[in-house]
Amino acid sequence: MSFHNHILTIKGVSFSYNGHREVLSDINFSLSKGELLGIIGPNGSGKTTLLKVISGILKPNKGNIFFQGQDLNNFSIEKIAKFISVVPQDTWVTFNFKVKEVVFMGRLPYISRLKGETLEDYRISREAMKKTQSLPLSENNIQEISGGERQRVFMAKALAQTPQLLLLDEFTSHLDLNFRYEMLNLLNEGLPLLLKIKHLSLMKKRIIIDSLLLLVEKLYLFYSRWQWINPP
Known part of the structure; x- marks a missing residue:
């Protein structure tokens, strides 16, 4: 199997909860480095399930x-x-952590039980908060800020993981329009993204989706950007 230029390859993936109704059935697609893939479909079509399987x-x-x-x-x-x-x-x-503590949780996969956290862990967390404009909230309690502010905090937490692939589960739902575009363009600077979206209006004008995955009742259709912008 060739993985040339593909950071992620999904090969024949199926999933069902407790062995009952199949939510995902024989899904196949690839994601290249720096690519933005949009995932769209009706409620219950398996969009969030697919992200959970990948992660x-x-x-x-x-x-x-x-x-x-x-x-x-x-x-x-x-x-x-x-x-x-x-x-x-x-x-x-559930627990009322400070914003900076939530963001720092993104560093947990890297923290050794023996050595503990390092100055580099704190630097990376702070830089992630600066990028997402959540640094002024660092001393606030997470339960006391707005939904849009919490989404910025969770973006910072995700960036603090220093990922090579980012999965976004309708993360723009509480953000104003201009900030959505700003954050998506920031996150997509060389970082491949999978973005679950409700409708195609998000992609108009300023957001460039490289490919689109449509999930409908166990079926799926995969489109390149050329195919969905220029339908037959």
Whole structure:
């Protein structure tokens, strides 16, 4: 199998919850370095499930997920977290941590039990907060800021993981339009993204999606940018 220029390859992936109704069925696609892939489909079509399978939260019932040629089925979720990070749709935190503590959780995959955290871990966390404009919130309690501010904090947490691939689960839902574009363009600076979206309007004018994955009732269609901008 050739993995030339592909940072992520999904090969025949299927998934069902508790062995019942199949949510994903024989999904196949690849993502190249620096590419932005949009995932779209109706509620219940498996968009969030696919992101969870790629990030190692769920294991596929069939098929393989290759990251830079390595089969993720052989990796622990802790190891996967060193190169794939997720910005979740739900950013509510049960415990009232300070913002800076939530962002610093992105460094946990790298922290040794013996050596503990380093100055470099703190530097990376601070830089991630600066990039997402969440540094002024660093001393605030996470439960006391707005939904849009929490999404910025979770973007910072994801960046603090120093990922090679970023998965975004409708992360723009609480952000104003201009900030959505600003953050997506920032995140996509050389970093491959998988973005779950509700509708195509997000991609108009300023967001360039390189390819589009449409999920509908266990079926899927994969389009290059040329194919979905210039339909037959």
